[in-house]
Structures are given as C-alpha cells and as structure tokens.
Amino acid sequence: MGTRxxxxxxxxxxxxxxxxxxxxxxxxxxxxxxxSSPRGEEVWFDPIGVRIQPGQTVRWIMASPGNPHTTxxxxxxxxxxxxxxPEAAAPWDSGxxxxxxxxxxxxxxxxxxxxxxxxxxxxxxxxxxxxxxRPGGPGALPFDYFAGRPTTxxxxxxxxxxxxxxxxxxxxxxxxxxxxx
Amino acid sequence: xxxxxxxxxxxxxxxxxxxxxxxxQQMAPPxxxxxxxxTLVALPDFLPGLGTLYVDPAxxxxxxxxxxxxxGNLVSSVYMIPVKDITAHKAFNDLAAAKEKVDxxxxxxxxxHPGVAEPHYHVVVWYVSPQQAATLK
Numbered sequence: 001m002g003t004r005x006x007x008x009x010x011x012x013x014x015x016x017x018x019x020x021x022x023x024x025x026x027x028x029x030x031x032x033x034x035x036s037s038p039r040g041e042e043v044w045f046d047p048i049g050v051r052i053q054p055g056q057t058v059r060w061i062m063a064s065p066g067n068p069h070t071t072x073x074x075x076x077x078x079x080x081x082x083x084x085x086p087e088a089a090a091p092w093d094s095g096x097x098x099x100x101x102x103x104x105x106x107x108x109x110x111x112x113x114x115x116x117x118x119x120x121x122x123x124x125x126x127x128x129x130x131x132x133x134r135p136g137g138p139g140a141l142p143f144d145y146f147a148g149r150p151t152t153x154x155x156x157x158x159x160x161x162x163x164x165x166x167x168x169x170x171x172x173x174x175x176x177x178x179x180x181x
Numbered sequence: 182x183x184x185x186x187x188x189x190x191x192x193x194x195x196x197x198x199x200x201x202x203x204x205x206q207q208m209a210p211p212x213x214x215x216x217x218x219x220t221l222v223a224l225p226d227f228l229p230g231l232g233t234l235y236v237d238p239a240x241x242x243x244x245x246x247x248x249x250x251x252x253g254n255l256v257s258s259v260y261m262i263p264v265k266d267i268t269a270h271k272a273f274n275d276l277a278a279a280k281e282k283v284d285x286x287x288x289x290x291x292x293x294h295p296g297v298a299e300p301h302y303h304v305v306v307w308y309v310s311p312q313q314a315a316t317l318k
Contacts, residue, residue, distance in 0.1 A: 036292075038229070038230060039230055039289055039291065039303075040292055040293075040294060041289060041291065041292065042292065043292040065229050066224075066225055066228045066229045066230070066231075068223050068224060068225075068294065095223075096295060098225055119298065120293045120295050120298035121292050121293050121298075123293060123298075123299045123300055124293055124299075124300050126292065161300075
C-alpha cells in the first residue's frame, strides 16, 4: 500500500498530472469528499462507501472550511482501534486535513473490506468503508468479532454511532458507491 | 436534546455573566493564560462563523473560548459542553465570563473538532448582533 499526503489544490494536481507519465490502463483515483455543515452539526464522507479494484488509489479531499478531518484506518496501530482492514494491509492515518483542497491518497492492493474513520468525528459517526476487489477480512466480520480473545483486550470497539453509519458491503458491491443516507 | 436541559444550560451560562472572574480581553490577545487555539490543536486561525479563538487550557473542554473578529475585537464567549456530560447530568459551575453586554445566545450541536473530539454543544454568548455575527467569514 502506498500513501501520499499533499496540500496541492486541484489546479496543482492537474499540473502535476501533466508532468508525470500516466499508465493508460490505470484506473483513476476514487475520490471521497470530507464534508461538514457550516456550524459542524453534521460531518460525513461522500461517498461513504466505494468499491475499487486492487491497486487503485483512493483520494480524500478536504471540502469544508473550518472543521478539520482525518482519514484513519481501523487498526490497532491507530490508537488501539479494532482491526477492520485486511491483516496483510498496512494501516494509514492522514493526520488533520485543515484547508479546503488538502488531499490524502492511499493505494490499496490487498483485496478485502477496509473500514476507516475521522479522528475527531468518529463518535459522531463519521466513518467510511472501501471494498477492494472481493470482500473479506476483518472488515467483513461483525463489529465485536474479536471479543473474548486475550490478545485483543486493549482494542477500542467501534462506537455505536459509527456502527450505525457504515453502509453494508452488499450495497457497496451492488452499487459501486454508496452515499450517506 | 431535552428542551429543559437546553434551557437550563442557557440560564446557567447567562447566570455566570458578570459574576465571576475579571478578564481583560476586549481586544486580542487576551491575558497570558489564554492561548490561541490554533497553536494548541489543528484548527485554522480563523473559524468561519466564530472568529479567532483563545482558551485557557486549564478550563477545557468547557472554556470559555474567547472569539475575536478579524480586527481583534471580542465578539463572543463560547462554552463547549460534551453531550455525554449533559447526559450524565454533570454540573458546570462558576465558569469564567467576560464583563460585556450580552446581545444574544446561540446553542447548537457540534459533532466534534480537534480539541473537543466528541459530540458537544456550543453555547455562544454573543456581544454583537446576529447581523454582525453573520459577517464573521
């Protein structure tokens, strides 16, 4: 998996794209907006669920002024959150994207379900789900699948509001993308 | 949220106005206990709809956060009350308050942000009119 954080505006990205050879068959990055209502009452990823192919890049775009967001994988390496990405995949944490137009990219090569959250907004249910190729792995299991295992006692469970917000894997596979209800 | 809790919170905040600590803060920056929020957490210097915030870290999460317009004038004091504390019936007594004439009070839910990364209520005690507040962009 590769990650790339940058703070280029869309125009800058376009210029960069002109300077770098592009593989003709490479799928375009799947773009996910990071959004908030003006006073921060509502926060969400749009789309909240996407399906991509192995090796495809996901690009998160900060799209709301004044309310920073992160994209952070559900992984014990990220503040002891429970594992909800494939075991063989590397976790990511964008850090705070603050200014509109800030972006963060991850290229996902391992097939399976990847769940992620926004660090300051997880408790409010700002989460997202990516299905890479065929669904599977911990992200496809119930939220409490690790309960009772001695090695996972320190894992932080997914909060209720976040559990309720995730789109189903079935809907993502069927539609390719799912927007917030 | 329960309407009675909302009203109670508003009254509690209003009751503190002018009755606790004195703060020399009409113009930014306020007294040395207060730090610019953007130097403490990953937030922009100027927040649309609120302004530039300062807080005494010892008072987190409730605050007050002192908000200034782009000219450095104090426009509001913001209290941030976690929803879980409201649900737990936690009291917030003797919160500091600016000795300013209050114009109006807004209360609204916020899903969280760096510094108060959990759902909470903003109780905004405004010293300017709603029209002036709307220019904080």
